[in-house]
Amino acid sequence: MDMKRSYRDDLRLFPxxxxxxxxxxxxxxxxxxxxxxxxxxxxxxxxVFINGTVAVGLMxxxxxxGQISLGHAAFFSVGAYVGAVLQIRGVPTLGALVAAGAVTxxxxxxxxxPALRMRGIYLAMATLAFAFIxxxxxxxxxxxxxxxxxxxIPDPVILGHKLSTGTDIYYLAFGVFVIVLLAVINIxxxxxxxxxxxxxxxxxxxxxxxxxxxxxxxIAFAVSAAATGLAGAVYGHKLGYISPEQFSxxxxxxxxxxxxxxxxxSLHGAVFGAIFVVVLPQAILLAKPLLPTRIAEQPILDTAAxxxxxxxxxxxxxxxxxxxxxRMKAWFSLYPxxxxxxxxxxxxxxxxxxxx
Amino acid sequence: MIRAIWxxxxxxxxxxxxxxxxxxxxxxxxxxxxxxxxxxxxxxxxIVNFAQGELMMVGAFFGLTCVDIFHLPYWIGAILAVAAMAxxxxxxxxxxxxxxxxxxxxxxxxxxxxxxILLRASASVIWGPETVAFDSPFSRKSVTxxxxxxxxxxxxxxxxxxxxxAGLFGFFRFTRIGIAMQxxxxxxxxxxxxxxxxxxxxxxxxxxxxxxxxxxxxMLAPVAFVHVNMGYLGLKAFPAAVLGGFGSIPGxxxxxxxxGIAESLAVxxxxxxxxxxxxxxxxxxxxxxxxxxxxxxxxxxxV
Amino acid sequence: xxxxxxxxxxxxxxxxxxxxxxxxxTVDAGTIFTIIGPNGAGKTTIFNLVSRxxxxxAGTILLDGADITAIPAHHxxxxxxxxxxxxxxxxxxxxxxxxxxxxxxVHIRTNVFAETLRLPSVIAAEVKMRRKVEEIIDFLRLAPYxxxxxxGLPYGVRKxxxxxxxxxxxxxxxxxxxxxxGLNVEETDDIGVLIGDIRDVLGITVLMVEHDxxxxxxxxxxxxxxxxxxxxxxxxxxxxxxxxxVIAAYLGSG
Numbered sequence: 001m002d003m004k005r006s007y008r009d010d011l012r013l014f015p016x017x018x019x020x021x022x023x024x025x026x027x028x029x030x031x032x033x034x035x036x037x038x039x040x041x042x043x044x045x046x047x048v049f050i051n052g053t054v055a056v057g058l059m060x061x062x063x064x065x066g067q068i069s070l071g072h073a074a075f076f077s078v079g080a081y082v083g084a085v086l087q088i089r090g091v092p093t094l095g096a097l098v099a100a101g102a103v104t105x106x107x108x109x110x111x112x113x114p115a116l117r118m119r120g121i122y123l124a125m126a127t128l129a130f131a132f133i134x135x136x137x138x139x140x141x142x143x144x145x146x147x148x149x150x151x152x153i154p155d156p157v158i159l160g161h162k163l164s165t166g167t168d169i170y171y172l173a174f175g176v177f178v179i180v181l182l183a184v185i186n187i188x189x190x191x192x193x194x195x196x197x198x199x200x201x202x203x204x205x206x207x208x209x210x211x212x213x214x215x216x217x218x219i220a221f222a223v224s225a226a227a228t229g230l231a232g233a234v235y236g237h238k239l240g241y242i243s244p245e246q247f248s249x250x251x252x253x254x255x256x257x258x259x260x261x262x263x264x265x266s267l268h269g270a271v272f273g274a275i276f277v278v279v280l281p282q283a284i285l286l287a288k289p290l291l292p293t294r295i296a297e298q299p300i301l302d303t304a305a306x307x308x309x310x311x312x313x314x315x316x317x318x319x320x321x322x323x324x325x326x327r328m329k330a331w332f333s334l335y336p337x338x339x340x341x342x343x344x345x346x347x348x349x350x351x352x353x354x355x356x
Numbered sequence: 357m358i359r360a361i362w363x364x365x366x367x368x369x370x371x372x373x374x375x376x377x378x379x380x381x382x383x384x385x386x387x388x389x390x391x392x393x394x395x396x397x398x399x400x401x402x403i404v405n406f407a408q409g410e411l412m413m414v415g416a417f418f419g420l421t422c423v424d425i426f427h428l429p430y431w432i433g434a435i436l437a438v439a440a441m442a443x444x445x446x447x448x449x450x451x452x453x454x455x456x457x458x459x460x461x462x463x464x465x466x467x468x469x470x471x472x473i474l475l476r477a478s479a480s481v482i483w484g485p486e487t488v489a490f491d492s493p494f495s496r497k498s499v500t501x502x503x504x505x506x507x508x509x510x511x512x513x514x515x516x517x518x519x520x521x522a523g524l525f526g527f528f529r530f531t532r533i534g535i536a537m538q539x540x541x542x543x544x545x546x547x548x549x550x551x552x553x554x555x556x557x558x559x560x561x562x563x564x565x566x567x568x569x570x571x572x573x574x575m576l577a578p579v580a581f582v583h584v585n586m587g588y589l590g591l592k593a594f595p596a597a598v599l600g601g602f603g604s605i606p607g608x609x610x611x612x613x614x615x616g617i618a619e620s621l622a623v624x625x626x627x628x629x630x631x632x633x634x635x636x637x638x639x640x641x642x643x644x645x646x647x648x649x650x651x652x653x654x655x656x657x658x659v
Numbered sequence: 660x661x662x663x664x665x666x667x668x669x670x671x672x673x674x675x676x677x678x679x680x681x682x683x684x685t686v687d688a689g690t691i692f693t694i695i696g697p698n699g700a701g702k703t704t705i706f707n708l709v710s711r712x713x714x715x716x717a718g719t720i721l722l723d724g725a726d727i728t729a730i731p732a733h734h735x736x737x738x739x740x741x742x743x744x745x746x747x748x749x750x751x752x753x754x755x756x757x758x759x760x761x762x763x764x765v766h767i768r769t770n771v772f773a774e775t776l777r778l779p780s781v782i783a784a785e786v787k788m789r790r791k792v793e794e795i796i797d798f799l800r801l802a803p804y805x806x807x808x809x810x811g812l813p814y815g816v817r818k819x820x821x822x823x824x825x826x827x828x829x830x831x832x833x834x835x836x837x838x839x840x841g842l843n844v845e846e847t848d849d850i851g852v853l854i855g856d857i858r859d860v861l862g863i864t865v866l867m868v869e870h871d872x873x874x875x876x877x878x879x880x881x882x883x884x885x886x887x888x889x890x891x892x893x894x895x896x897x898x899x900x901x902x903x904x905v906i907a908a909y910l911g912s913g
Contacts, residue, residue, distance in 0.1 A: 068462055120461040121404045122602075125594050126643050129636035132591075140629040183775045190774035190781060191767045198761045201750035208710050209828060210736030210765035219771050249591075253469055260466050265752075299485065300477050307473030314463045314470075315455060 049173035052274035057227025071127030074134035077247035079229025093156035104229020112221030150243025263322025272321035382510035384616020385517035389572035390593035391608040393565035400561035407472035409590015415570025445566025595639035669718035739831035751810035762827025835867035
């Protein structure tokens with residue numbers, strides 16, 4: 001029968017000692033990575049953290065509330081520009097980072113407000129329109145953004161320590177990623193997370209349970225935007241230079257594909273997606289000598305591969321990379337009893353997840 | 357411009373306004389044609405096709421191939437290209453979209469977005485990433501109408517759109533298949549029970565939708581050149597469709613015209629940059645103030 | 660007995676159709692009040708008016724003497740009204756526990772900033788909420804299903820989960836939309852006992868819409884019969900069942 005443990009047990013971050021140990025090992029490896037990895041490798045992992053921060057924020061919005069955004073590149077750019085402009089004007093880096101998150105969060109609320117009356121495709125279009133408008137504003141507001149000439153960003157300084165090496169930025173990106181990840185986990189397992197899940201499954205029932213749908217959808221937008229803005233600010237520091245064309249509509253589409261490929265409705269999926277986005281171009285680089293020149297020399301080869309892969313995932317594995325992860329874990333824990341098709345029901349559930 | 361010197365200032369302003377209006381209407385017609393195919397497909401199959409602009413691009417390249425590479429006469433080449441687009445649309449439906457029946461909006465958006473990327477990449481492989489000129493019989497000619505000097509290309513676009521709309525109107529109003537298509541878009545299940553072959557109707561809709569985009573591409577090509585990224589222009593078809601109520605075909609036409617004209621008037625009267633985003637500002641305004649579009653009907657939700 | 664809930668001249672018109680056309684009734688605290696009527700009589704519409712999914716064309720809704728006609732739908736739960744749905748509106752991708760926890764939404768007062776930081780106040784609120792939810796799980800004997808995904812459970816269990824979620828709102832007035840629909844005879848008897856317990860043990864007033872006359876007679880204190888959006892009869896179950904207009908409406912000769 002049923003064994004009820006202390007309720008506090010259920011509230012823990014890690015369900016068991018084993019999981020906790022696994023995450024501790026992972027954290028230790030990531031902390032020690034700069035000691036062994038070369039600059040290039042470190043740089044790639046830094047991008048995984050930056051993408052991961054975006055993916056976690058975007059997953060909160062899409063995977064947990066079913067709202068589609070085609071405008072996250074714009075939030076990313078707002079964060080990058082707020083961070084950069086403040087840094088240039090002499091604001092301490094930590095302050096600039098917090099401001100980047102906060103301002104982007106507020107922009108998220110402003111975008112989220114009209115979004116309350118929309119769903120599905122309308123919301124996708126509204127966010128798309130917003131992204132184009134932001135891009136144009138950045139290009140035209142030359143007194144602040146220097147328009148198409150872009151901005152050079154001075155090295156960040158945190159607590160008197162100048163972050164000038166790739167290793168420094170690696171730790172910065174790592175730190176921001178962990179903070180955003182923990183924040184989103186905390187939100188998801190609390191009252192707000194339950195409200196968001198309720199809205200996703202049945203907004204009428206959610207309303208009857210006293211959930212203010214408008215408020216929570218706006219919160220989701222704000223948190224998602226703030227996380228993306230923070231990632232944008234870190235991205236600016238990583239590159240040391242930002243300009244409007246780095247934040248095109250194509251980037252929004254790639255962010256979206258990142259969470260789809262990773263697997264909707266799971267933070268593991270968000271992280272898998274972020275890793276995938278960084279690894280894919282490397283894999284393509286390796287594969288290039290094998291391809292016909294006509295194809296290999298295409299400038300949008302990465303994006304095209306992305307397009308094909310996202311279509312394949314939607315058609316054949318809607319739960320994304322996380323679906324494979326879940327199955328792999330099941331295979332190990334159920335060995336030798338695992339059989340194919342055990343997750344048929346789960347697969348339908350994942351397809352239902354975002355139905356609006 | 358020499359003659360303009362002695363003309364009263366107000367009439368210069370008026371002529372400038374009218375010429376801008378016509379070129380805006382021509383651009384609007386292109387948006388309208390793309391939006392039209394978009395709305396047709398959405399109404400009939402429920403699929404939001406983010407690759408509609410890319411279909412337009414492919415149509416332009418098909419036209420270019422027929423006329424400039426195979427050296428067919430312009431009109432025969434154009435017609436062949438549009439027919440090829442219709443087949444291409446049905447093919448896309450069969451391979452990529454029919455398997456998606458019943459999937460979530462997000463899944464469908466992702467597939468059509470992926471499709472748009474694929475079309476762009478394939479076009480780049482087949483035709484190369486360069487910008488190519490594609491002349492039509494109307495290129496670099498103008499007509500003078502009551503003191504207005506109009507480009508024949510613009511006039512041709514407006515005429516072609518009018519003919520297309522009249523043709524589609526006749527098709528939906530008077531032919532058996534057209535009426536069956538309307539019925540299917542109203543209520544798919546009921547249409548199915550009435551013996552309408554819903555699958556073939558979907559295929560046909562994709563054919564018409566792609567052909568419409570192809571016509572838009574061929575008409576636009578002489579004005580804006582042919583290149584792999586010309587499909588981005590199709591993104592302005594979404595504001596057009598939403599303005600018109602997102603499901604209404606006349607609405608899509610009017611929406612396209614409004615957006616084309618708003619853009620070209622923004623060039624004239626608003627600071628630089630506004631013309632680029634006029635469509636999106638309009639879209640946000642409509643979505644905020646009147647989400648059902650200018651011509652849509654408000655529907656209540658049910659439990 | 661004091662009136663907990665009152666509807667005065669409630670009406671809603673959809674275009675030319677008068678779905679509900681001037682219904683008035685009072686529900687006394689601690690009673691079970693049932694609305695009956697043939698299909699399409701407007702019963703569920705009355706429910707949707709009370710839970711503010713629809714905005715009434717005319718009329719007033721009072722709870723504890725306070726006018727709640729114009730408040731937003733999401734404030735209804737805060738005022739102490741919870742409901743179930745005829746066709747079950749659960750959060751299918753979540754567990755039984757998570758579904759019922761959502762019912763406690765209005766009783767937790769944490770904000771998103773505190774939640775982000777997982778402050779001690781948030782943890783305390785979660786524990787308090789969890790304790791309440793476990794009481795409901797015990798009351799409805801749902802413990803074996805606690806961590807099961809709701810979408811995959813049998814229909815009868817899902818109905819119980821939905822009832823649990825409504826009870827977790829700790830309502831003064833519980834709206835049950837066709838509690839017996841989709842259940843077999845035994846399950847219907849069980850739910851009758853349960854509804855009685857909700858009134859007698861938990862002290863919650865019940866307003867329900869029901870088809871099954873056996874269940875209606877067994878548990879109802881008062882019955883309102885409606886047809887074509889108007890009142891046919893109002894009284895005890897026995898009185899209403901004897902009413903000529905009600906009999907005529909059910910036999911279809913009216």
